[in-house]
Amino acid sequence: MSAERDLARIVDEIVAPEAAEIDRSGSFPRKAVDALADAGLLALTVPPEFGGPGGSLREAARVVRTLSSACGSTAMVVMMHYSAVATLRAGHREAELRTIANGRHLSTLAFSEPGSRSHFWAPMSSAAADGDHVVLNARKSWVTSAGQADSLVWSSRPVTGDGPMSLWFVPADTPGLSVAGPFDGLGLRGNNSRPMSAVDMRVPRASLLGTDGGGLDLALSAVLPVFLLLNASASVGLMEAVTAETVAHIGRTRLEHLGRSLAEQSEYRAAVARMRIDTDRTAALVDAALNAIEEGRAEAQLLVLEAKAAADESAAATADLAMLTCGGAAFRKELGIERRFRDSRAARVMAPTTATLHDFVGRALCELPLLDAATA
Numbered sequence: 001m002s003a004e005r006d007l008a009r010i011v012d013e014i015v016a017p018e019a020a021e022i023d024r025s026g027s028f029p030r031k032a033v034d035a036l037a038d039a040g041l042l043a044l045t046v047p048p049e050f051g052g053p054g055g056s057l058r059e060a061a062r063v064v065r066t067l068s069s070a071c072g073s074t075a076m077v078v079m080m081h082y083s084a085v086a087t088l089r090a091g092h093r094e095a096e097l098r099t100i101a102n103g104r105h106l107s108t109l110a111f112s113e114p115g116s117r118s119h120f121w122a123p124m125s126s127a128a129a130d131g132d133h134v135v136l137n138a139r140k141s142w143v144t145s146a147g148q149a150d151s152l153v154w155s156s157r158p159v160t161g162d163g164p165m166s167l168w169f170v171p172a173d174t175p176g177l178s179v180a181g182p183f184d185g186l187g188l189r190g191n192n193s194r195p196m197s198a199v200d201m202r203v204p205r206a207s208l209l210g211t212d213g214g215g216l217d218l219a220l221s222a223v224l225p226v227f228l229l230l231n232a233s234a235s236v237g238l239m240e241a242v243t244a245e246t247v248a249h250i251g252r253t254r255l256e257h258l259g260r261s262l263a264e265q266s267e268y269r270a271a272v273a274r275m276r277i278d279t280d281r282t283a284a285l286v287d288a289a290l291n292a293i294e295e296g297r298a299e300a301q302l303l304v305l306e307a308k309a310a311a312d313e314s315a316a317a318t319a320d321l322a323m324l325t326c327g328g329a330a331f332r333k334e335l336g337i338e339r340r341f342r343d344s345r346a347a348r349v350m351a352p353t354t355a356t357l358h359d360f361v362g363r364a365l366c367e368l369p370l371l372d373a374a375t376a
Contacts, residue, residue, distance in 0.1 A: 003039070003053075003059075006039035006040075006041065007041060008066075010035045010036060010041075011066060011069075014032045014035055015029070015074050016070040016071070018031065018032065019073075019074075019336075020333065022074075022189070023071075023073070023189050023190065024189075024333075026184060026189040028145070028192045029074040029077065029190050033077060033078075033148075034104065037103065038104075040053065042104075042105070043100055045059075045060050045085050046085060046089075046097050046100055050094055050101055051097075051102060052097070052100070052101040057226060057229060058294070061290065064078055065233040065234065065236050065240075068233070068238050068241075069237040069240050070241070072188050072234065072238060072340070072343035073188050073189060073190030073343075074190070076188050077106070077144060077192075079227070079230040079234060080144040080227075081106055083223055084107035084151070084153045085097070087109075087219075087222055087223050088107070088169065089222070090209075093209065104150075105151070106145060106150050107150065107151045107152065108144050108149040108153070109143075110140045110143045110152040110153065110155065110170070110196060111123070111140075111153075112142040112143075113125065114139055117141075117351075118352065118356065121165060121371060122165075123164075123165055124138070125138030125139075125156035125157060125198070127159045127166060127168075128159065129160070132204060132205055133204055134202070134205055136170075136176075136198045136203060137200060138156060138198045139195065140180075140196045140198075143196045144193045146179050146183075146193065146195070147172075147192060150171070151169060152170045154170045158212045158213035158215075163213030163214055163215070163216060163217070165213070165216045165219070166209075166213055167208070167210060167215035167218055168209060169207045169209055170203055174201055176200050177196065178196065178197055179196055180194070180195040180197040181194055182194060186345060187339075187341075188343050220370070225293065225300075225301075225304050228304050228305065228308040228357075229289055229290065229293075231308050231350065232282070232286045232307040232308045233286055235282065235308075235312065235347055236279065236282055236286060238319070238344055239315050239318045240279055241336070241340060242275070242318060242340045243275040243276055243279055243318065243322070245322065245337050245340075246325050246337070249329060249330075249337075250325065250326070253329070268325060271325040274321060275318050278314045279318065281314070282310055282311050282314045282315075285306060285307050286307050289304045289307045302361065302365070305360045309361065312347040313354060315344040318344070319341040319343075319344035320341065320344075322337050322341070323341050
């Protein structure tokens with residue numbers, strides 16, 4: 001209960017009041033992230049044996065959903081942090097997990113590359129042995145919290161092992177690592193998703209997460225379910241917010257020549273009804289996926305894949321309907337609808353993209369592997 005109260009306080013006092021300015025300026029939500037760290041919410045999913053509260057995926061989803069209802073950028077930063085923590089948990093990285101549990105440590109994923117684009121499972125980054133170290137060279141195209149995170153989970157081709165990918169724990173102050181460009185995006189403008197480069201970046205061999213070449217198995221089993229469900233939860237939070245904004249707008253806006261509010265017109269009521277039904281339907285699918293994971297049911301993988309694909313499309317459609325329903329007023333900044341409209345466009349192109357997830361779902365239904373051996 002204390003964590004829920006802290007989260008509500010941080011959203012009310014920091015996240016919501018600063019959301020519009022973060023969007024306008026494209027600034028990183030540092031004050032909110034520090035407050036979440038101070039409240040122990042960045043450590044939420046760290047297991048008790050490493051000093052954390054051992055929060056569940058369901059609890060992490062609730063945090064991201066709540067943050068997203070106020071600020072999509074802050075939700076994205078926390079979502080990527082929780083995804084990185086899931087990797088460190090699976091890789092049994094005690095020292096790093098204790099660091100996260102003890103204070104202000106923010107982590108993130110560094111998977112996407114210009115050479116393989118949204119095919120995160122096929123990094124072009126090189127990894128070469130150098131005694132007790134490995135030398136990493138890469139260009140990463142989208143790294144959330146770039147220049148702000150304290151560490152990164154970094155993907156590369158293997159050093160010598162079989163398999164398409166290896167994963168590494170990389171402190172952000174490692175020599176050779178740098179932010180390689182700005183971020184001036186359509187939406188989620190404060191998440192600092194900037195390109196990064198590694199030039200002869202040396203990390204200890206002990207920085208390897210899992211096995212050399214086994215990074216894809218680790219990503220699919222540990223990272224992907226967390227990332228997909230938290231991303232879907234962020235979409236639900238956005239849908240809840242944009243629906244509430246639309247309901248409030250049509251309730252207070254009047255057609256003076258008729259002496260009625262917009263809410264007294266059936267077409268406006270029908271629009272918000274559709275928005276709420278889609279929101280609840282999407283939330284129910286996310287909840288079903290969480291239930292299946294918690295109960296260890298066979299359909300868990302399928303539901304997880306479905307959840308983000310459905311949420312991506314529902315969030316975009318709901319935000320679009322909000323724009324149409326509120327008309328010209330929605331184009332102004334004060335309503336907050338146009339900001340969420342822009343934010344809603346990101347999930348569909350965020351790897352794995354909606355198109356890729358449709359293929360994954362089809363493969364799962366046809367009892368085929370998610371990735372062909374040739375592509376993996």
